[in-house]
Amino acid sequence: MKAAGGNAISTESKNRFNHYLGIEIQHLDDQGCKAALKIRPDFYNSIDGVVHGGVTSTLADVAMGYAAAPHVDGVQQCVTVESKISYLAPARGDLLLAESKVIKRGSKIIVMEARITTGDGELVAVALGTYARVKPK
Incomplete structure (x- = not known):
């Protein structure tokens, strides 16, 4: 997959906070x-x-x-404008998974949804977010 301007994208990130937490991107596509x-x-x-x-x-x-505007050369291409999360159950266990999908993609603004589950498949939260594309310096 390529980002606007033809730059190759990947799941690699220079985001130190994500690395500190240990977040791993398992799958990424344009949806x-x-x-x-x-x-x-x-x-x-x-x-x-x-x-x-x-x-x-x-x-x-x-x-x-990540799905709103995938990283280019390890650098994020969007920022969060707003986010809402509804917690449905306590998150317990060894693993949390988040699956996001594009609700609406505009040229500057992208609306996303995510479902967060435990490793056992229990739904623990649903989130909705709005993201704005940025041009990193």
Whole structure:
């Protein structure tokens, strides 16, 4: 797949925060993205074994942002304008997965949706986000 201007895109990222968390992009195409995160105990909130909502939200944002405007040479091509997440169940287990899909793609603004599940397939959250294309310097 190629980005606007013919630059090759990939799942590689220079985003230090994503690397710190351990987010892995498993699939990426022009319709969506699948991202995975192995859960570590330092991701728990004050209830032992339950993942903090901010971690779940971050994973959703990453999956939506990648598909909205895939990275070029490891650099993101969009920023989040707004995001909403509905938590449906506590996120527990060893793995979280986020699958995003494009709802509407404009030339500057892209609307995305993501579903976040546990490794066992339990739906724990649904997110909706709006992204704006940017030109990195």
